[in-house]
Each structure stands twice: as structure tokens, then as C-alpha cells.
Amino acid sequence: EIEVSGNKKAIVVLVPVPSLAxxxxxxxxxxxxxEKKFPDQHVVFLAERRILPKPARGSRLGQKRPRSRTLTAVHEKILDDLVFPTEIVGKRVRxxxxxxxxxxxxxxxxxxTNIDYKLETFQSIYQKLTGKQVVFEIPSKTL
Incomplete structure (x- = not known):
């Protein structure tokens, strides 16, 4: 359970990666x-991913660290899992x-219409889990 804003809370359900699909x-x-059972709380499903430490310069033991276990890759996947029914169409870093x-x-x-009311929840969950500031936006269609 993560505090979102004021008196609102969000429930984060961690799922093993193999059963995420x-x-x-x-x-x-x-x-x-x-969300019917827990009113005033948003429910989000995330995969339980592991971040392996960056290998030290002198250590040549063991195997190479896979890309899926790096900090950057895990944070990207958390972002994808967080907004799941929708897709991310763009990213900008300011x-x-x-x-x-x-x-x-x-x-x-x-x-x-499905996620418009959850954007603030996504923002605070991502901030709590990764420590990074993020702003979610839905671009208006312009022709």
C-alpha cells in the first residue's frame, strides 16, 4: 500500500515475472x-524484478550481468507495467x-478514459519505487 496524495492510497500487487503475461x-x-472491493484506492500490478549490482572493475568471477537486471532496464519495465492497458507513445527528459x-x-x-483519473497515482507510485520524478500526460489529438 502506497500513500498517493492526502488521504488517497494505492495498492501495488507484485507478481512473479514468469506469470506476468x-x-x-x-x-x-x-x-x-x-477497486470495487477497496473504494478510494487504485490497484496496480507490477512484476517483481531484481536489480543486480554493477560488477566491480577487478572482479571477473561469475557470469555477465544480463541487461534485464540493470537498474535502467528494471525502471523502464516498471514504467511499462504501471500503465499496462495503455502504451507509452513517447518520453521526454527535462x-x-x-x-x-x-x-x-x-x-x-x-x-x-480508462486511466485519466490514475495519472497522479502512477506518478507517486513510480516516485516511491524508483526515486525518479516523472509526469504522465495524455497528448490531445491534433490534426
């Missing part, structure tokens, strides 16, 4: 049912004067 098939229905970075994530506008 099976959860994706029923995730929309499962989320809807759980560098502030003080050295801070804010990632701006653009989501697919066709699913905007």
Missing part, C-alpha cells in the same frame, strides 16, 4: 473487481537548472 490477460477485469531531471511520459490517447 497470464496476469495481463485478466488484469483489466481483476483491477476493476479489486533537465532543470539545479541538475534535477523530470521525465515526461506520453501515453496513448485512445485509452484516456
Amino acid at each position: 497470464a496476469y495481463h490477460k485478466v488484469q483489466i477485469r481483476l483491477t476493476r473487481e479489486l 533537465y532543470m537548472v539545479g541538475g534535477n531531471k523530470i521525465a515526461k511520459v506520453l501515453l496513448d490517447s485512445k485509452d484516456s
